[in-house]
Amino acid sequence: MRPRIAVVGGGLSGLTAAYQLSRDLPDARITVLEASERLGGALHTADFPSGPMELGAEAFIARRPEASDLVTELGLTGSLRHPGTLGPAILTGGRLVPMPAGTMMGLPSEVTALSGLLSTAELARAARETDLPLTWEPGGDVPLGSLVSQRFGPAVVARLVDPMLGGVYAAPSSGLGLRQVVPGLAQALDRGAPNLTAAARELVAQRRPGPVFATLDGGYRLLVDALARSSGALVRTRATCTALHRVGSRYSLAVTGDGGAWVEEADLVVVAVPVPRAAPLLTTAGGLDTADRALSGIRTASSAVVALEVDRALDLPDRSGVLVATDEDVPFKAITFTSRKWPHLDSRPGHLVRVSFGRLDDDDVLASDDAALTRMAESALADLCGSAPLVLHTRVRRWQDALAEIGPGHDTRIAEVRAELAARLPGVELVGGATEGVGVPACIGSARAAARRLAAKWQD
Incomplete structure (x- = not known):
């Protein structure tokens, strides 16, 4: 019998799980349900007039094998790019310190x-x-x-x-x-x-020589598109899973979308959405007491990125970016001088810059509308550079509950969640930044491991 697989969430973790399952169970019928209008989750490559610009995750740690190995498998090695030699500065006491x-x-x-x-x-x-x-x-x-x-x-x-x-x-x-x-x-x-x-x-x-970080020329959309294509999955965007129920040895997923409401039947399920959305799906499906306590105890933070292209008359600091000390009274938490950091992006008509906002329990800044956030970003650049930037293009992207607080004993809590899932909801796996940790390599590793467990269960 061909297994039916439902993947709830079309971000990096969900797409990686779908890809791995297509390799381990090549006859599987895989459906990816993504609530938004686009795939990628925290990976979001936008189009500026001068070319692609990342509004989400910008790079991955090249020294970890998970992302590098996947990039190689997908035939994207030729698009790999590494940062230049400039390092960041820290903003403290009103000054920049290398x-x-x-x-x-x-x-x-x-x-x-x-x-x-x-x-x-x-x-x-x-x-x-x-x-x-x-x-x-x-x-x-x-x-x-x-x-x-x-x-x-x-x-x-x-x-x-x-x-x-x-x-x-x-x-x-x-x-x-x-x-x-x-x-x-x-x-x-x-x-x-x-x-x-x-x-x-x-x-x-023990540090090995060579670049620490890597990205893709053309943006993370190359990875997102390659995963979706290689998985062979049926991808349904604007499709929100509202409930998960166990029906005998299978699962029933209630879904709402542009076409109304429907039910997806599945033998195996991957839940790859942020904790605030994953927890109610799992706990109501199986009465998971341990999982409910563990997942509800994981706090999540929201954030926002203001991406700008500014005229090159602006004299940027000769650094890759600025990290902000938490005792510094400014609304932003970091600035990346993107075209300074990544040489392959330094041929654009203007400087590319990203200004990041949002810390856990500090929602006042994020309550501002996009126009206000953009003004804060422009003001931050003006203060650092000594003159106001001439903005050529700008985009604002918000990330709701996207970053999990990984507290002490986190791996033990997640192990308990997985043990309860195996006992109460066999064939269901939870993946994403709230499991093995945030960051591109961790999400890839978590998703592939979960997919292999599901494939092994089906083949038993």
Whole structure:
């Protein structure tokens, strides 16, 4: 019998799961249900008059194999591009300070490198980290920001760790689990590193040469289109799954869309939507007490990106972008000088710039309309560059509940969710940024692993 598979959500995770299932179960009939008018989720390549521009995720970590391997499989290697040599600056105290060398996700391997960011007293406090006794239980997990603050002082969190992580998680590091967010650091501590400085130094020494990040010339739409095409799935946009029910050994999905309401029948189901939408589908379908508690405890943040092309008369800082210290009183959290960062985009008529807004529990800025956000972005550029930009083109893209706060013990909670799903809703898998972590490689890895589990179950 040919399996029928329903994938709820046409973002990166859902499309990757559909692609992998088409490989493992080549006779499967796969349907992707996407509530919006477009595929891609947090990957969104828009068309500016001068060419494509990313309004969502911009790049992936090239040193992780998940994304690189998928790009190779899909025949997109020739489109890979890497950033130039410019590094970011940190906005603190009203000035731009180059990102210190020798840091690992904001953790210093040499405290002396932080002299431009910290006062004399703050620097002395950070330098005492190596003298503090460290209590660490191998295999354990703690809030990253709290540990760093205790050992280096709160200034290191506000001016290094939080700015580094803010663009990925949109959440303060005080709510992020060390093991999930910086797994290499946890592993170094498991191996017996005597302090955080030594652990960071070990990780910095292990860095491989070569570019850290990569993107695609032509935008992430190349990846989205290739996944949809290669999966052979029937893709239905403007199709919202409103309910999931188990009917014997199969599943019934209630769907509403432009054509009215209908029911999709499926043997296997992949749920690949943000937690606020996934949780009610799963918990009402199977009365999942553990999953309900675990998923409702995952907080999510919204964000917005203002993408601009501005006249080249504007004198941009000679940096790849700006990360904002959390003790800096400005409404934005980061600026990427996109055409400075990516050499293959630097031939456009104007400078490409992205201004990011939105942190967890800070919704006042996002309550502003698109015009107000655009004015804030233009004002931020004017303040940094010393003159107002002449804007050639602009787009605003908002992301609702798109970024999950990955707290301590997150992997244990997700393992419990999956165990309950296997027991109560066999043949249903949950994937996405709230499972194995946010970021393109993590989402790809989560989706492929879930698809392989479903294929193995069907073949048993």
